[in-house]
Amino acid sequence: MSIDSELRRLAQESATRVQDRAAGLHREYLEVQRHLSELKTNLERDNLAQDRVSNFQLKIAADYQCPTCWVENKTRSPLQPISGEGRRQVLECRLGHVFEMAD
Numbered sequence: 001m002s003i004d005s006e007l008r009r010l011a012q013e014s015a016t017r018v019q020d021r022a023a024g025l026h027r028e029y030l031e032v033q034r035h036l037s038e039l040k041t042n043l044e045r046d047n048l049a050q051d052r053v054s055n056f057q058l059k060i061a062a063d064y065q066c067p068t069c070w071v072e073n074k075t076r077s078p079l080q081p082i083s084g085e086g087r088r089q090v091l092e093c094r095l096g097h098v099f100e101m102a103d
């Protein structure tokens with residue numbers, strides 16, 4: 001094998017290795033972008049929490065409202081009384097957020 005053809009073969013091998021590495025880097029890049037997008041969405045949602053507190057309605061009609069559903073997801077969810085221990089009242093929303101009321 002001549003020096004010319006050997007160098008061409010080595011160059012091709014090197015190019016194949018670099019392409020394989022680039023494919024892996026591209027997959028990693030897409031995963032990081034997906035994660036960044038998710039972080040941005042969560043950050044924007046959480047930054048709105050303080051605004052939601054100021055708009056929280058304790059009651060709608062006769063029903064107390066779940067503070068967690070409102071602050072975290074901006075959804076209204078009535079609280080229903082469930083049996084509590086002693087005199088403490090326990091309230092639960094349909095998503096399972098449970099609140100034990102202080103005496």
Ligand SMILES: [Zn+2]
Binds near residue numbers: 066067069
């Ligand atoms: Zn809830």
